[in-house]
Amino acid sequence: MPYVTAWDAEAVRQPKVVRRIGRGGEGIGFEDENPVTDRRHEALWVRSALAQGCGTPNFRGVNSPRQKRAMRYSLCQICGLTVLGPGADEPTLHLLGGDTPILEGETTAAPPLHAPCAVEAIENCPPLGRGWAAALVDYSPLWGVAGEVYDRETLKPLPIPEGRPGDLTYVSVNDEKIRWTLASFTAVSLHGVTPVSMNELRVMAAEDARRAATGATAARL
Numbered sequence: 001m002p003y004v005t006a007w008d009a010e011a012v013r014q015p016k017v018v019r020r021i022g023r024g025g026e027g028i029g030f031e032d033e034n035p036v037t038d039r040r041h042e043a044l045w046v047r048s049a050l051a052q053g054c055g056t057p058n059f060r061g062v063n064s065p066r067q068k069r070a071m072r073y074s075l076c077q078i079c080g081l082t083v084l085g086p087g088a089d090e091p092t093l094h095l096l097g098g099d100t101p102i103l104e105g106e107t108t109a110a111p112p113l114h115a116p117c118a119v120e121a122i123e124n125c126p127p128l129g130r131g132w133a134a135a136l137v138d139y140s141p142l143w144g145v146a147g148e149v150y151d152r153e154t155l156k157p158l159p160i161p162e163g164r165p166g167d168l169t170y171v172s173v174n175d176e177k178i179r180w181t182l183a184s185f186t187a188v189s190l191h192g193v194t195p196v197s198m199n200e201l202r203v204m205a206a207e208d209a210r211r212a213a214t215g216a217t218a219a220r221l
């Protein structure tokens with residue numbers, strides 16, 4: 001079960017969204033807002049329980065707190081373990097759905113992953129059967145959030161631009177719209193992008209497995 005997948009017991013009632021004057025100016029807030037847990041990067045954040053494994057998994061949904069944690073600590077979106085190797089400057093692997101290659105500077109809410117986890121996801125995740133792109137990425141700084149932008153007059157969510165149902169709007173931390181955004185996920189931008197083919201992924205996965213086996217032998221000695 002992918003680490004970031006949402007479970008039905010994690011859905012919680014969302015409080016009423018109200019107009020609020022904050023430090024950065026006017027925007028949306030919750031009626032009973034907790035400034036520590038409900039706000040980050042000036043955006044308001046959806047509430048979600050942490051109850052991994054409880055109820056049934058919602059494969060189309062991603063748990064907001066686990067996604068944020070995976071982005072912040074470079075955890076694999078599939079197994080939840082760190083993707084950082086012994087060298088801090090090593091590139092990280094990213095996998096996106098769709099049939100276009102990953103572009104330099106592209107923004108995404110998908111956390112990184114391990115090569116063996118990527119191969120497993122491509123082989124078992126039906127949406128990726130319709131197309132995917134993988135790349136090694138040198139640098140992925142915080143870019144903004146993915147969420148719903150609210151109308152300043154009606155305080156209702158605005159339609160998603162070029163709307164595909166269920167998709168979210170990406171809002172940069174430098175955009176004043178961030179104070180009108182109910183955020184679900186952290187978004188990063190991808191830089192130093194080197195595309196990776198299926199064959200290269202399999203080689204990387206085999207190399208990871210070999211390294212893991214060598215590490216286990218060394219630990220036993």
Ligand SMILES: [Zn+2]
Pocket residue numbers: 076077078079080081113114117
């Ligand atoms: Zn993994």
